[in-house]
Amino acid sequence: MLYFSERIALFLCLPILTLLSVQAHSAPLDDTLVARMAESAPRLDSKVLSMAVSASRCAVGNGVAMPERLAVIDFSLPSSQERMWIFDVRTGDLLLRDLVAHGRKSGNFRSTAFSNVEGSNMSSIGLFRGSESYYGKHGYSLRLDGLEPGVNDLARQRAIVIHGADYVSDSWVDQYGRIGRSLGCPAVDNQVIEEVVDSLKGGQLVFKYYPDQEWLQSSSFLHCDDTRMAAAAGKGEGQG
Numbered sequence: 001m002l003y004f005s006e007r008i009a010l011f012l013c014l015p016i017l018t019l020l021s022v023q024a025h026s027a028p029l030d031d032t033l034v035a036r037m038a039e040s041a042p043r044l045d046s047k048v049l050s051m052a053v054s055a056s057r058c059a060v061g062n063g064v065a066m067p068e069r070l071a072v073i074d075f076s077l078p079s080s081q082e083r084m085w086i087f088d089v090r091t092g093d094l095l096l097r098d099l100v101a102h103g104r105k106s107g108n109f110r111s112t113a114f115s116n117v118e119g120s121n122m123s124s125i126g127l128f129r130g131s132e133s134y135y136g137k138h139g140y141s142l143r144l145d146g147l148e149p150g151v152n153d154l155a156r157q158r159a160i161v162i163h164g165a166d167y168v169s170d171s172w173v174d175q176y177g178r179i180g181r182s183l184g185c186p187a188v189d190n191q192v193i194e195e196v197v198d199s200l201k202g203g204q205l206v207f208k209y210y211p212d213q214e215w216l217q218s219s220s221f222l223h224c225d226d227t228r229m230a231a232a233a234g235k236g237e238g239q240g
Contacts, residue, residue: 029053029056029060029066029089033053033089034049034053035092036093037049037053037087037092040092040094041085041087041097043082043097044072044074044085045074048074048076051207051209051222052070052072052207052209054221054224055207055219055222056070056089056205058222058224059127059147059205059221061224064129064147064205066089067089067203067205068088068089068090068204069086069088069199069200069204069205070087070089070204070205070207071084071086071087071200071206071207072084072086072087073186073206073208073209074209075102075111075125075208075209076110076209076210078110078178079099079100079101079102079110079178079179079181080109080173080178080179082098082099083099083100084098084099084100084186084188085097086199086200095195095199096195096196096199098192098196099170099173099188099189100187101165101167101168101179101185101187102181103120103121103123103182103183103184103185104121104182104183104184105120105121105122106121106122106184108178108181111123111210114212115184116150116151116152116153116154116155116158118154118157119158120158120184121184122184123182123184123186123208124146124152124155124184124208125208125209125210125212125215126147126148126152126207126219127146127148127205127206128144128146128147128207129144129145129203129205129206130142130162130200130202130204130205130206131144131145131201131202131203132201132202133198133201138161138163138164138165138187139163139164139193140163140164140193140194140197141162141163141164141193141197142161142163142201144156144161144162144186146160147221148219148221159185160184160185161185162185162187162188162193162196162197162200162206163187163188163193164188164190164192164193165182165187166180166190167179167180167187168180168187168189168190169190186206186208
């Protein structure tokens with residue numbers, strides 16, 4: 001049993017312990033880490049990386065669990081280029097860089113149009129959380145929950161998942177000058193799907209970028225407006 005004086009001491013320590021806990025969980029997203037991430041991925045636009053980290057900081061500050069890994073997808077690049085980066089948030093190390101597909105209705109060689117509407121066959125942008133892995137019609141896959149209301153929060157309802165696809169490969173680029181397109185999912189090479197899913201499942205963050213001016217000006221995560229934090233809900237099977 002604690003004596004009264006010990007209880008008081010413990011009570012007084014709790015705010016300090018809470019603060020230290022918050023600081024410990026927030027530290028992995030500091031500027032030093034961003035510099036290490038930038039150094040490990042020189043082909044990733046530094047402004048895009050900064051936005052991805054800022055959005056992640058905002059999410060964590062508003063109750064999203066601190067991720068261990070962060071994926072950045074730059075949809076402003078053509079699909080023939082490796083435009084997906086996955087980082088270890090604890091060390092700043094680059095774990096993987098590879099090809100990733102956009103939706104059929106988002107564009108051909110480049111993606112230029114995005115949607116949050118079911119059946120649009122378009123990709124969506126913004127901040128997502130990687131949720132549970134599963135085996136579906138595309139094999140080993142990962143469900144995504146969109147965190148931005150009106151931008152990507154229908155991702156689960158739309159069955160937007162990360163899955164492997166034969167049309168995402170260097171051989172497709174050699175033959176067609178681009179990779180194939182999905183029904184809105186960020187499909188990846190079958191050779192890396194297991195690594196990608198295992199890296200991002202269980203609450204890791206995925207940031208999909210495109211210089212869409214309306215989103216850049218209104219995104220609650222980019223401007224850290226905590227009145228519009230989204231809650232992931234619902235379940236669905238990956239559509240493609």
